[in-house]
Amino acid sequence: MDTSIPVLTIDGPSGSGKGTISRIVASRLGWHYLDSGALYRVVGYAAGRDGADVSDATAMAALAARTAVRFVTAGDAEPRVLVDGVDATDAIRTESAGAAASVVAAMPAVRQALLDKQCAFRQRPGLVADGRDMGTVVFPDAGCKVFLTASADQRAQRRHKQLKEKGLSVNIDDLLREILARDARDAERAVSPLKPADDAVLIDTTDVPVERVVARVLALLPDHIRG
DSSP states (O other): OOTTSOEEEEEOOTTSSHHHHHHHHHHHHTOEEEEHHHHHHHHHHHHHHHTOOTTOHHHHHHHHHHOOEEEEOOTTSOOEEEETTEEOTTGGGSHHHHHHHHHHTTOHHHHHHHHHHHHTTOOTTOEEEEESSIIIIIOTTOSEEEEEEOOHHHHHHHHHHHHHHTTOOOOHHHHHHHHHHHHHHHHHOSSSOSOOOTTOEEEEOTTOOHHHHHHHHHHHSOHHHHO
């Protein structure tokens, strides 16, 4: 991994806005984009596809290592996610895939299997990486680190809107319970728990317009990078 290539990490819990903000910032900078959470969702999706036992860490690590993942991006839009050559963008965004992702993300063997895949996204001219441990584990040397937060209620409302726009039937109370449960799992897991890096800038996105958050993130970067 070429550590001279600049990296901006944007971590945070589900619904904090990290995906939206990361995609826009990457597009404005002309950098590559890594949705690390999608990789764990892919493992959860692939387990369901193959009928594999999601609680079997050895099987999940092997699945993570052999599953090919490619992002196809177009500007600020959500990238399409190709899994073994098949478009699985919508399939990996279901709540069941998200719950499976949270389970496998706690497995050290799975995290290790996906580490090389994540690091491979570090290519010139730069990388915006969003996830839960981008600034603490995957890219600890990143020159700029951000940690986004938002109230659980607003995160549930954002997720509800996102899923409804995809034509999925969801209950906002169920979403809120799942978000709170996932927050607890992610924060309490022994491996790479969800927490801000010591040198991360914390930004609360509750009731803050997207463009204002984007502007604040871009302002954190050195002038020569922002152009």
